[in-house]
Amino acid sequence: MKTTLLTLTQGFFALFLFSIPLQVRILIHDTAAYENGLFSEYLAGFVYISDIFLVLSGIFFGIYLLLTHHFHDVSFGNKNILKILGLIILASLIPLIWAQFPGLILKDIFHLFEFGLIYILILNIPVDIKVWLRIIIFSGLFQAIIAAFQFLFQRDLGLQFLGEKVLEKGQTGIDLFAWQGSEILRSFGTLSHPNVLAGLLIITLFLGAIYLHEKHEISSFENSKKHSSRFVQFVKFAFLSPENSKTYLSFFLFLGLLVTFSRGAWIALIIGIIILFKSFKPKWFNIKHIYLIGIIFLAVSTVFLTSVFNKDVYRVRLELMDIGSKTLIENPLGVGSSHFTLDMQDTAGKVLKPYEHQPVHNIFMMGAVENGFLGLILFIALWYFIYQEIHKHKNEPEGKIFFSLFLILFLLWNIDHYFYDTYAGQMIFWVTVALMSATFQRHKKPA
Numbered sequence: 439m440k441t442t443l444l445t446l447t448q449g450f451f452a453l454f455l456f457s458i459p460l461q462v463r464i465l466i467h468d469t470a471a472y473e474n475g476l477f478s479e480y481l482a483g484f485v486y487i488s489d490i491f492l493v494l495s496g497i498f499f500g501i502y503l504l505l506t507h508h509f510h511d512v513s514f515g516n517k518n519i520l521k522i523l524g525l526i527i528l529a530s531l532i533p534l535i536w537a538q539f540p541g542l543i544l545k546d547i548f549h550l551f552e553f554g555l556i557y558i559l560i561l562n563i564p565v566d567i568k569v570w571l572r573i574i575i576f577s578g579l580f581q582a583i584i585a586a587f588q589f590l591f592q593r594d595l596g597l598q599f600l601g602e603k604v605l606e607k608g609q610t611g612i613d614l615f616a617w618q619g620s621e622i623l624r625s626f627g628t629l630s631h632p633n634v635l636a637g638l639l640i641i642t643l644f645l646g647a648i649y650l651h652e653k654h655e656i657s658s659f660e661n662s663k664k665h666s667s668r669f670v671q672f673v674k675f676a677f678l679s680p681e682n683s684k685t686y687l688s689f690f691l692f693l694g695l696l697v698t699f700s701r702g703a704w705i706a707l708i709i710g711i712i713i714l715f716k717s718f719k720p721k722w723f724n725i726k727h728i729y730l731i732g733i734i735f736l737a738v739s740t741v742f743l744t745s746v747f748n749k750d751v752y753r754v755r756l757e758l759m760d761i762g763s764k765t766l767i768e769n770p771l772g773v774g775s776s777h778f779t780l781d782m783q784d785t786a787g788k789v790l791k792p793y794e795h796q797p798v799h800n801i802f803m804m805g806a807v808e809n810g811f812l813g814l815i816l817f818i819a820l821w822y823f824i825y826q827e828i829h830k831h832k833n834e835p836e837g838k839i840f841f842s843l844f845l846i847l848f849l850l851w852n853i854d855h856y857f858y859d860t861y862a863g864q865m866i867f868w869v870t871v872a873l874m875s876a877t878f879q880r881h882k883k884p885a
Contacts, residue, residue, distance in 0.1 A: 451563060453491040460486075461861075475792035486861055492552060495559060526809070530775050543775045571646075581638060585626070706849040772806075775809065778807050801854075830878070
């Protein structure tokens with residue numbers, strides 16, 4: 439019985455991890471969805487198939503703990519992170535007093551509880567962390583392959599049963615990349631937006647590096663005299679060796695990231711890779727290489743990707759920041775979770791078109807606008823404790839990899855919003871936080 443419960447726990451959690459990018463869902467709350475004129479996912483509530491897998495995993499694990507009386511063995515990892523999560527839940531409850539649509543807030547609070555469940559399950563399910571990493575890697579690879587074929591055919595692949603959007607040029611909500619007078623369809627995978635796919639693939643790449651280290655296929659780097667040759671061996675193994683299947687894994691992940699045309703993700707990734715290389719300090723990598731990479735990137739941006747720095751994009755984002763700051767000043771306790779796109783008209787200073795009702799492309803600002811200055815403080819505290827945990831392991835290979843990854847995520851928090859208000863973005867972010875804590879803790883729970 440106990441073995442069966444653990445098997446069910448592990449199996450459903452594995453399904454949860456793999457299905458995070460799949461937009462297989464049922465609409466359960468649409469009271470506010472059409473308030474801005476067009477259907478808005480930010481104002482709707484869904485139950486995803488991965489929600490079901492996660493809840494079932496939690497239920498079976500709870501029953502297992504109940505039968506085995508192992509509650510006292512449960513690890514809470516970095517308790518400060520869980521405390522901050524609990525305080526964010528409490529801060530989210532306050533605007534229920536004045537929020538126009540309480541159901542939207544309750545929906546988001548449910549997801550916050552799910553984040554805590556993810557954290558506890560990853561830390562306590564008695565499974566080698568490499569299993570979870572492998573599932574995430576193959577899920578990311580699956581998305582990258584879909585993205586590559588979407589780019590090749592410039593349309594969807596008919597995978598609507600997996601949540602893929604109907605992708606047609608000229609369709610509302612479909613993002614295109616303008617280049618030399620033509621429009622290129624950006625790849626979505628089965629996700630809600632190309633930027634979300636880009637964030638997922640970046641996380642997959644870095645978790646793949648953690649997986650290689652856990653498999654002892656990356657050197658432990660304990661002997662500083664051998665840093666250079668071992669690092670070069672890793673680069674060759676991961677990216678250059680034609681006989682190695684992982685070469686193709688890396689190729690498809692980078693290709694998938696490329697065809698999202700997510701400029702912010704590209705820039706953040708380049709910065710993260712430079713920091714990662716610098717932290718391992720191979721002899722062949724010095725400050726000259728940083729300049730060289732920067733020059734190459736600027737050249738490619740100027741010659742090939744002529745719209746990398748699209749003035750209209752940044753103008754819109756600055757306008758959203760301005761609306762957000764005005765909304766925060768007028769509502770210092772917050773307008774309520776998922777309510778900003780509803781209330782932004784009041785401070786916009788002009789009549790907004792339906793498609794202009796967008797979240798601020800900065801998660802710290804979104805946390806402040808929707809949950810007040812308290813929400814902003816809590817988000818800053820969350821990042822402080824994440825940094826603190828990584829800093830304790832700064833001399834370990836995993837610590838260096840996670841530092842580079844979370845630096846990228848921190849940058850993305852400041853230029854986009856999908857880790858805050860899209861389902862897949864939220865889930866993969868908290869899975870990454872939990873995997874970080876589990877990797878550092880090396881918690882082994884007896885079966």
